[in-house]
Amino acid sequence: xxxxxxxxxxxxxxxxxxxxxxxxxxxxxxxxxxxxxxxxxxxxxxxxxxxxxxxxxxxxxxxxxxxxxxxxxxxxxxxxxxxxxxxxxxxxxxxxxxxxxxxxxxxxxxxxxx
Amino acid sequence: xxxxxxxxxxxxxxxxxxxxxxxxxxxxxxxxxxxxxxxxxxxxxxxxxxxxxxxxxxxxxxxxxxxxxxxxxxxxxxxxxxxxxxxxxxxxxxxxxxxxxxxxxxxxxxxxx
Numbered sequence: 537x538x539x540x541x542x543x544x545x546x547x548x549x550x551x552x553x554x555x556x557x558x559x560x561x562x563x564x565x566x567x568x569x570x571x572x573x574x575x576x577x578x579x580x581x582x583x584x585x586x587x588x589x590x591x592x593x594x595x596x597x598x599x600x601x602x603x604x605x606x607x608x609x610x611x612x613x614x615x616x617x618x619x620x621x622x623x624x625x626x627x628x629x630x631x632x633x634x635x636x637x638x639x640x641x642x643x644x645x646x647x648x649x650x
Numbered sequence: 651x652x653x654x655x656x657x658x659x660x661x662x663x664x665x666x667x668x669x670x671x672x673x674x675x676x677x678x679x680x681x682x683x684x685x686x687x688x689x690x691x692x693x694x695x696x697x698x699x700x701x702x703x704x705x706x707x708x709x710x711x712x713x714x715x716x717x718x719x720x721x722x723x724x725x726x727x728x729x730x731x732x733x734x735x736x737x738x739x740x741x742x743x744x745x746x747x748x749x750x751x752x753x754x755x756x757x758x759x760x761x762x763x
Binding site: 578580631636641 | 652681683685691692694705744748755756757762
């Protein structure tokens with residue numbers, strides 16, 4: 537049962553344009569959401585997160601939007617740069633007081649072209 | 651560089667064997683997590699330790715076990731290896747047990763032949 541879904545395995549965007557990566561979840565207990573970026577032969581790198589009490593969080597070129605009623609979140613990258621080419625994973629957590637685990641989507645490969 | 655180190659980087663072994671993967675968390679982080687990434691799959695949570703104690707368990711097989719030592723490094727032991735255990739194994743760390751912002755190591759690529 538895939539609780540976090542990234543339905544687009546790949547996305548190609550021109551440099552300077554906006555990249556929009558989407559993620560859907562099914563577990564209503566998730567209260568914290570994150571995006572990670574992964575280059576080949578490296579571990580995932582934390583990008584940006586959002587708590588379920590917010591609907592938007594912005595950090596430089598990266599903005600995450602959360603729509604709780606639709607159980608959907610998206611990552612916007614603007615402007616897109618060639619160095620953004622990587623696999624992006626959406627992750628979700630149902631935080632307990634004493635433990636935490638991340639449930640990941642299967643990833644979206646973003647290619648930013650010149 | 652996340653500050654999380656994992657050894658070895660690559661491991662090739664035969665079916666039925668046992669291996670140990672090692673992880674050192676970021677300085678100051680007390681919580682360690684293990685994840686498995688199989689081909690074309692997302693990362694699957696295996697287990698979490700906080701300051702030496704097991705805190706959460708995911709889809710970890712009975713053939714797999716882990717521990718966190720007093721110096722906070724962690725080891726993941728995989729035994730009776732099968733071809734399907736071939737995967738990337740990532741370790742992550744965070745400062746506290748509810749730290750959802752986890753910092754990942756570079757991973758260990760395990761190939762079972």
